[in-house]
Amino acid sequence: MASTDAQKAARAEIALLAGAAPDVAQALADWLARLGHERRLSPKTREAYARDVAGFLGLLARQLGRQPGVADIAALQPRDVRAVIAARRAEGIEARTQMRFLAAARSFGRHLEREGLGKVGALTAVRAPRIPRTLPRPLTPGDARALADPATRAGEAREPWILARDAAVLALLYGSGLRISEALGLTRRDMPEPGRGDQIVVHGKGGKTRMVPVLRPVLEMIDDYARACPYELEQAAPLFRGAKGGPLSPRIVQLAVERMRGGLGLPDSATPHALRHSFATHLLGRGGDLRSIQELLGHASLSTTQIYAAVDSGALMAAWKAAHPRAR
Structure with missing residues (x-):
């Protein structure tokens, strides 16, 4: 093929x-x-x-x-x-x-x-045209959690296993900072055994593999989806399945978020990829260092990660005021 x-x-x-x-x-x-x-x-x-x-x-x-x-x-x-x-x-x-x-x-x-x-x-x-660097538009912590909360989907008229699937995917994007392609590229064997680990194997851009920590509640959401899924989840096959059993399309996840935006009153910038931006920005705001965030995101260059410093400049100023001896 x-x-x-x-x-x-x-x-x-x-x-x-x-x-x-x-x-x-x-x-x-x-x-x-x-x-x-x-x-x-x-x-x-x-x-x-x-x-x-x-x-x-x-x-x-x-x-x-x-x-x-x-x-x-x-x-x-x-x-x-x-x-x-x-x-x-x-x-x-x-x-x-x-x-x-x-x-x-x-x-x-x-x-x-x-x-x-x-x-x-x-x-x-000849110099290449300059590209204006656009800053990512993260969600607030509350809005990001709402998108990744299974309770948000309680009123949707869709099969329970599909609701559980969407919740697990979005929780991965925000909880571990994955690209949507990375989340949908996961297989059953990339996940830790229940109760035996808190890291997943992620296959990123350029065929690069990295280990990414995953929160226990997110693992539990994935397990809930796997138990409810009507299709057999083979070890080497895609973990997240579409309604007919094939690999889940990124467009389906995007549509799920579009449906939720209206009910939650979120702007058009609330997309699956915005959850990855939110992951990085919120980590930086809570004191995470850029080098560690670079590793978590799978960025080849630190300069790509540094854009989040511009997004959360307020948190950086607060850290400076708290730490610098002449800032008080």
């Missing part, structure tokens, strides 16, 4: 780049193969890279009046790249998409250099 998906992705990539000049098309095929074999990118990610480079080549062709060849790409000047970025900006493309667009073009340029097809220094000479 996986190989079939890869073949479909490869055909989609070829279709996306069918209009390229012959020498560029060959270089693109080699580059995409390298992304798959050496960098082990997923078919969908490779397709996104191909789509971005196809867009870059399309805008370049508009400037040249013809499809660019490898020599044209190697001869690019910084002003040419800026013109392409300006054209994208004029189309209303946001900065984050622009940065991804340029990153894909740079990756292809590095491939051309590795293959001895020319140096493409213009792509690295």
Whole structure:
């Protein structure tokens, strides 16, 4: 099945780049193969890279009046790249998409250099668009607990095991700071034996595995769901199941939260991912250090975690006033 998906992705990539000049098309095929074999990118990610480079080549062709060849790409000047970025900006493309667009073009340029097809220094000479850093919007502790409280769902006309499932998933997001994909990727064997541990095995981004502590009440909620679930929960199969027994979709969890927002009077920013933000922000507000929170969240870089310091600046000022000898 996986190989079939890869073949479909490869055909989609070829279709996306069918209009390229012959020498560029060959270089693109080699580059995409390298992304798959050496960098082990997923078919969908490779397709996104191909789509971005196809867009870059399309805008370049508009400037040249013809499809660019490898020599044209190697001869690019910084002003040419800026013109392409300006054209994208004029189309209303946001900065984050622009940065991804340029990153894909740079990756292809590095491939051309590795293959001895020319140096493409213009792509690295141009600064990527700045992305305004948006602060996460955590919930209040009371609202976060309400979303993860089974009692909140008592009036919903759905099967009890489904209500128990949703409560367990949301409790994991807030209680352990998981991404929704990490929670739904858990299997039965990732969980500790009843009464024999308080940590779970989480499979995060990039295939990285980490151990995350889980609260006893959350484990009990998961056990309640597992006992009520009408489907057999095999050790290696997804722990959380959909209504028909397949893996639970993130969209189902999102819809469950949307239904609850109205009854609880919560804003649109109250989403499953907001529970992860709330986990980090509330830990920091209670004196947790950034390095420990980084490990719990599975962030590769501390700079990603530091954004929560800006969110909870009030708590940091309170800590400074309480601890600094000249603050009183």
